[in-house]
Amino acid sequence: MSNKPARTRREEEQQELLGDHSFNDDLLEHLDEIPDEVRKKWPRDLAALIDIYQAAMQRRGYSADEARSIAHTLMAEQSMYCGGRHVYIPKGDRFKQAVRDVELFRDWHDRGIVPDDLAARYKISTQHVYRIIKEQRGLHMKKVQPALF
Template sequence: MATDDQRDLLGDSSFSDELLEHLDEIPDEIRKKWPRDLAALLDIFQAALQRMGFEADKSRQIAHNLMNEQATYCGGRHVYIPKGDRLKQAIRDVELYNDWHDRGILPDELAGRYKISTVHVYRIIKEQRGLRMKKVQPDLF
């Protein structure tokens, strides 16, 4: 639950569960005014949740909650979402680094696991290490 300070800082634009249950009842004339991407994201979220095994009603409820969160924190601004290949690559690079750093898996083994060259593994480790260092130790300039 958000504190009063958080509500003041973020604004109290949260939706109640009761309100979210009625989103499907919004007339088509109103929904048509929504950006197509909003409707598409709802459909994408719901379809993904159903592929994960959620029932239709539950997947719709979760999709609406996800859109609420996105609207609350990103509403009114453009958000860049990388294409699927770039996103998969970024996730792969983070997982590879975690396998090396946290699990101690050797670069040669990582090359086989991720089906890339050992040189590429070293490049990813170097890049990920640099990105993590920036989080911990920002530039001094």
């Protein structure tokens, strides 16, 4: 007898409607065994993303096997949530700027660092710091405070 809890009727209905779209570890471990002639049919961007993720993980100190496993897991998750859609990913500079703006806001909001010190830390003007704080505060409020209508 299984130790797994019985699935509810609703879960069973969802499973019937949606199918099983999850990736288990066994499947992900065998992605390397997919023949090259099959992989060649994959979009080049998919193969490139796997390579990019794997290389990034190796630069962070993961072994080649660990990095490959993480890359496969990330692609599986991305296919689950973004599969079939066009997803815009900003270019490197714009992405770095967006991350910088979030980090600057956290430094101000959570760590209490004053705008003049933030300007020096991020090598931007104090006026620019205030613009970033205003923009990020608006985004933060939308996330933490639900709309009232």
